[in-house]
Amino acid sequence: MYEKELAALKRAGRFRQRELHDPRLIDLASNDYLGLAENSKQLQKACLLMSEYETHAPKASMLVNGYHEIHEVFEQTLCMLNGFEEGIVVGSGFLANLSLIEALVRKNDMLFIDEEYHASGMMATKLLGERVVRFRHNDPEDLRQKLAATEAKRKIIAVEGVYSMSGMLCDREIFDVADEAEALLIVDEAHSSGVIGERMLGIFEHYGITPHERHIKMGTLGKAYGSYGAYILASNEIITFLQNRAKPIIYSTAPSVIDTALALVNVRSIAKKYVKFTRKRDQRLALVEEILGIRRESLIIPIPVKSNKEAIQMQAILKQKGYLVGAIRQPTVAAPILRLIPRLSVSKATLKDALICINDIVIK
Numbered sequence: 001m002y003e004k005e006l007a008a009l010k011r012a013g014r015f016r017q018r019e020l021h022d023p024r025l026i027d028l029a030s031n032d033y034l035g036l037a038e039n040s041k042q043l044q045k046a047c048l049l050m051s052e053y054e055t056h057a058p059k060a061s062m063l064v065n066g067y068h069e070i071h072e073v074f075e076q077t078l079c080m081l082n083g084f085e086e087g088i089v090v091g092s093g094f095l096a097n098l099s100l101i102e103a104l105v106r107k108n109d110m111l112f113i114d115e116e117y118h119a120s121g122m123m124a125t126k127l128l129g130e131r132v133v134r135f136r137h138n139d140p141e142d143l144r145q146k147l148a149a150t151e152a153k154r155k156i157i158a159v160e161g162v163y164s165m166s167g168m169l170c171d172r173e174i175f176d177v178a179d180e181a182e183a184l185l186i187v188d189e190a191h192s193s194g195v196i197g198e199r200m201l202g203i204f205e206h207y208g209i210t211p212h213e214r215h216i217k218m219g220t221l222g223k224a225y226g227s228y229g230a231y232i233l234a235s236n237e238i239i240t241f242l243q244n245r246a247k248p249i250i251y252s253t254a255p256s257v258i259d260t261a262l263a264l265v266n267v268r269s270i271a272k273k274y275v276k277f278t279r280k281r282d283q284r285l286a287l288v289e290e291i292l293g294i295r296r297e298s299l300i301i302p303i304p305v306k307s308n309k310e311a312i313q314m315q316a317i318l319k320q321k322g323y324l325v326g327a328i329r330q331p332t333v334a335a336p337i338l339r340l341i342p343r344l345s346v347s348k349a350t351l352k353d354a355l356i357c358i359n360d361i362v363i364k
């Protein structure tokens with residue numbers, strides 16, 4: 001039924017499929033930034049934590065009987081570390097974005113969303129009709145002008161702490177613009193929490209911003225935190241509103257208890273060992289700058305290539321050399337890139353060899 005469409009994707013170099021990669025490949029592609037998804041000791045800690053409870057699965061939606069003690073402890077831990085009043089666990093980052101955008105933007109409100117915001121947020125905007133304004137990527141002045149041009153009852157801004165394909169940080173001035181307009185500010189910290197900041201808490205810490213009642217922090221557990229799921233941190237009022245109006249929260253089975261337990265032990269480990277993690281992060285970013293000439297503060301390193309065909313070819317050549325990197329194509333990005341992640345579980349010596357190989361094959 002979809003033969004023509006699939007054939008067109010293949011001709012354009014945009015065809016995708018699941019693949020079980022050779023486990024011997026050096027993983028420089030995944031969002032497991034700290035290598036915690038491979039840490040068996042952390043998994044054992046999570047299993048030991050789970051053994052303290054009779055119930056190991058949520059069994060129902062959060063508002064019926066699916067809310068577990070581990071969910072509550074995890075929420076409290078994140079609030080304490082990040083300086084937010086209240087939190088709520090969510091099944092995935094996709095559901096968290098749907099929850100926030102679908103529920104918070106009410107009649108006579110207006111959402112101002114960065115044009116390169118995650119696809120989950122963009123999909124949610126389709127539910128809002130004309131209550132959406134896109135502003136130029138990471139452009140505080142364009143945002144300021146568009147905020148001034150509306151008479152919306154409530155103004156809500158959505159940005160990312162670190163943009164997932166470019167690795168660029170949200171412009172600091174956007175926080176000031178949001179305060180000037182007294183707007184709610186949603187910050188998707190999927191790729192910044194557990195990665196940037198002195199204690200690896202994300203963009204708020206990186207910029208020295210103390211969260212207030214109009215700030216909303218959303219993040220995932222499936223990246224730096226080495227598990228699966230998501231969370232939203234905000235004021236008590238906003239979290240209470242979400243659990244009463246956000247359909248993905250109300251009507252979904254509560255998040256996996258086991259995954260939340262794993263994220264909890266990993267978050268605690270990062271909080272305890274952040275000096276070690278930040279040192280390893282900075283060492284790897286220094287190597288990337290030295291060998292590839294690319295300077296980043298996040299652990300996302302985009303390498304432009306000429307075409308989708310070249311992206312796939314370069315990825316295949318690097319796999320033959322023993323290295324797995326991402327070949328990212330449209331519609332995820334406007335122009336194809338190789339996406340390199342200098343994960344902390346990859347040794348400096350191995351990373352150096354990989355970077356030299358990438359420099360010789362792709363960049364030169």
